[in-house]
Amino acid sequence: MDRIFNAEFALGHMNYWLFVILMMTGLYIVVARGNLLKKIVGLNLFQVAVFMLYISMGKVSGGTAPILIDNPNQLYSNPLPHVLILTAIVVGIATTSLGLALIVRINETYGTIEEDEVLEIDHQMHADEVAKVEKLKPAKLDAS
Amino acid sequence: MLSFVSAHSPLLAIVIPLISAPLCMLFGNRTVAFTISTLAVAASFALSIYLLWWVKDGTVLSYHIGGWAPPLGIEYRVDTANAFVLLIVSAMGLLTLPYARTSITDEIDENHHTLFYACYMLCFTGLMGVTITGDAFNVFVFLEISSLSTYVLVALGAKKDKRALSAAYDYLVLGTIGATFFVIGLGFIYMATGTLNMVDLSQRLPAISDSRTVRAGFALIVIGMGLKVAVYPLHRWLPGAYTYSPSAVSVFLASTATKVALYVIIRFMFSVYSARFGFEAVTFQYVILPLALVAMFGASFVAVYQINLKRMLAYSSVSQIGYMLLGLSLLNVEGVSGAFVHMFNHAMTKGALFMAVGAIVFRTGSAMLPNMAGLGKQMPWTSAAIVIGGLSLIGVPSSAGFVSKWVLMSAAFERDWWLIAFLIVGSSLIAVVYVWRVIEVLYLQQPNKDVVVKEAPLSLLVPTWILIITTLWFGLHADFAIGFATTAAENLIQGGFGGKEVIILGVESR
Numbered sequence: 001m002d003r004i005f006n007a008e009f010a011l012g013h014m015n016y017w018l019f020v021i022l023m024m025t026g027l028y029i030v031v032a033r034g035n036l037l038k039k040i041v042g043l044n045l046f047q048v049a050v051f052m053l054y055i056s057m058g059k060v061s062g063g064t065a066p067i068l069i070d071n072p073n074q075l076y077s078n079p080l081p082h083v084l085i086l087t088a089i090v091v092g093i094a095t096t097s098l099g100l101a102l103i104v105r106i107n108e109t110y111g112t113i114e115e116d117e118v119l120e121i122d123h124q125m126h127a128d129e130v131a132k133v134e135k136l137k138p139a140k141l142d143a144s
Numbered sequence: 145m146l147s148f149v150s151a152h153s154p155l156l157a158i159v160i161p162l163i164s165a166p167l168c169m170l171f172g173n174r175t176v177a178f179t180i181s182t183l184a185v186a187a188s189f190a191l192s193i194y195l196l197w198w199v200k201d202g203t204v205l206s207y208h209i210g211g212w213a214p215p216l217g218i219e220y221r222v223d224t225a226n227a228f229v230l231l232i233v234s235a236m237g238l239l240t241l242p243y244a245r246t247s248i249t250d251e252i253d254e255n256h257h258t259l260f261y262a263c264y265m266l267c268f269t270g271l272m273g274v275t276i277t278g279d280a281f282n283v284f285v286f287l288e289i290s291s292l293s294t295y296v297l298v299a300l301g302a303k304k305d306k307r308a309l310s311a312a313y314d315y316l317v318l319g320t321i322g323a324t325f326f327v328i329g330l331g332f333i334y335m336a337t338g339t340l341n342m343v344d345l346s347q348r349l350p351a352i353s354d355s356r357t358v359r360a361g362f363a364l365i366v367i368g369m370g371l372k373v374a375v376y377p378l379h380r381w382l383p384g385a386y387t388y389s390p391s392a393v394s395v396f397l398a399s400t401a402t403k404v405a406l407y408v409i410i411r412f413m414f415s416v417y418s419a420r421f422g423f424e425a426v427t428f429q430y431v432i433l434p435l436a437l438v439a440m441f442g443a444s445f446v447a448v449y450q451i452n453l454k455r456m457l458a459y460s461s462v463s464q465i466g467y468m469l470l471g472l473s474l475l476n477v478e479g480v481s482g483a484f485v486h487m488f489n490h491a492m493t494k495g496a497l498f499m500a501v502g503a504i505v506f507r508t509g510s511a512m513l514p515n516m517a518g519l520g521k522q523m524p525w526t527s528a529a530i531v532i533g534g535l536s537l538i539g540v541p542s543s544a545g546f547v548s549k550w551v552l553m554s555a556a557f558e559r560d561w562w563l564i565a566f567l568i569v570g571s572s573l574i575a576v577v578y579v580w581r582v583i584e585v586l587y588l589q590q591p592n593k594d595v596v597v598k599e600a601p602l603s604l605l606v607p608t609w610i611l612i613i614t615t616l617w618f619g620l621h622a623d624f625a626i627g628f629a630t631t632a633a634e635n636l637i638q639g640g641f642g643g644k645e646v647i648i649l650g651v652e653s654r
Contacts, residue, residue: 081331
């Protein structure tokens with residue numbers, strides 16, 4: 001930590017840099033894009049980045065795939081993060097497919113998948129609802 | 145048989161509802177699906193009572209799944225804190241089901257009813273699993289089981305109001321971001337410690353509590369879970385999801401989902417990480433406490449101006465979550481037990497209120513406040529339930545809400561934070577305003593039309609009134625909730641997973 005920029009450290013953690021870039025790209029798409037479909041793609045990217053983080057942390061330098069063949073002393077990578085990420089992949093697929101299914105339904109009922117237009121329809125529906133009940137103008141009981 | 149059930153009770157409480165979900169789908173008949181899910185939730189409820197009775201004195205149960213000893217194997221760990229939350233979840237799950245059977249008849253297409261029960265059971269399983277597990281990654285897995293089924297349940301409201309779809313979509317995006325932050329946080333603490341078992345983590349973290357990885361992990365876990373809890377600035381998904389989902393789903397979500405996520409935050413903040421870590425005390429004082437206060441006032445103010453009753457209750461939920469966080473950030477036994485008591489009382493109160501509003505929606509088809517003018521005469525029992533629930537929300541003496549606010553205030557006095565105690569009262573005064581608005585519409589206004597609105601059917605009224613009566617009962621008999629909450633809080637404040645004695649279960653199965 002004596003140098004301000006440690007090239008060896010920076011390059012040695014290449015996976016983690018890529019993880020950060022991929023994650024932030026995904027998160028940015030979720031926040032910045034108005035198209036619901038693109039948002040889901042961004043969300044998926046965001047989740048995939050986490051897979052990369054876990055796989056990277058399981059790597060043991062010089063280790064092979066954690067499959068026991070004949071030499072029990074062989075150096076192998078930590079299999080636990082791999083297993084964890086299998087679960088997370090399943091969760092990611094479920095989330096993406098559910099999100100896509102919702103988009104299909106939104107497209108059917110709203111006729112659009114642009115967030116601005118969906119929001120506008122939502123607001124319009126709310127305004128209509130309020131206008132409808134405001135017309136009722138209930139009388140006070142004690143006034144009658 | 146009995147000894148088998150007893151020895152495997154922590155596992156059975158999760159596995160029975162889990163298996164019932166595919167069974168509901170297999171039979172494909174809604175009456176059978178209803179029967180199966182009710183039986184499964186009832187079994188889960190009985191086991192939760194049994195577990196709570198077992199651990200009430202501070203005993204800890206450690207169930208080794210498949211006989212694999214932790215930290216390698218997955219462990220279910222039951223102590224007073226989570227047995228209490230298990231009871232809340234399973235009791236609300238059991239009361240919501242008979243209510244749901246009637247309320248979904250006009251909210252969901254008939255051929256989707258079995259799907260509703262299957263999703264409901266998965267959601268229930270997920271929430272119970274999050275609560276009972278002692279393995280950090282297992283929390284994520286169960287959390288996603290419950291979240292994914294919740295998104296579906298919210299979207300099922302689309303038959304009545306298409307806004308349910310966009311609400312479900314918002315919830316899906318924000319919920320997934322929250323869960324992913326949580327996993328990244330877990331990854332960081334796994335990197336630092338090499339373990340995912342919570343007990344193991346709590347033993348290894350103190351030595352490296354200065355590490356930046358551990359602190360970043362903490363931040364990610366708290367923010368990720370904060371999204372699920374709907375901590376004030378992260379609550380954007382909540383009003384939509386509660387407003388447009390089917391009534392029964394609003395009831396179940398409002399009374400359990402945020403409570404379970406809050407329990408996870410408590411578990412991680414007090415047991416896995418310890419409140420003694422310097423950075424955590426700072427987080428509580430400078431982040432959580434101000435946010436809790438903003439939630440108590442800001443969300444209550446917003447609630448006052450809502451014209452949709454369900455949305456008003458949703459904003460009130462955000463403000464009530466503020467009370468629970470406030471209790472935690474006091475960092476003393478009273479405060480934490482206050483948070484637990486408020487969790488319990490708020491689950492009952494909000495559950496009852498959403499049930500009563502659901503009954504009005506069932507009869508009139510709308511949750512808009514002006515539509516309810518004069519319903520006090522036409523639906524006397526439902527309206528009375530709303531009044532009593534509202535009083536408990538305010539915290540009027542002899543209602544459950546009073547007990548928790550009392551505990552929270554005495555906790556604030558114990559810390560000599562007088563201002564905080566006054567703010568608790570101040571925020572309750574805003575609750576008076578929004579509850580009064582409803583009472584005024586129900587009782588002091590002329591009915592809109594000549595249309596006669598009938599009282600809600602008994603299948604909706606009975607669950608509502610069971611909750612209202614328990615609200616009053618626990619308002620007068622506060623010892624039950626406070627007793628468990630204090631035992632739980634004492635263990636949590638100590639940090640780690642200490643308990644009186646640890647009973648190991650599930651080993652003989654191997």
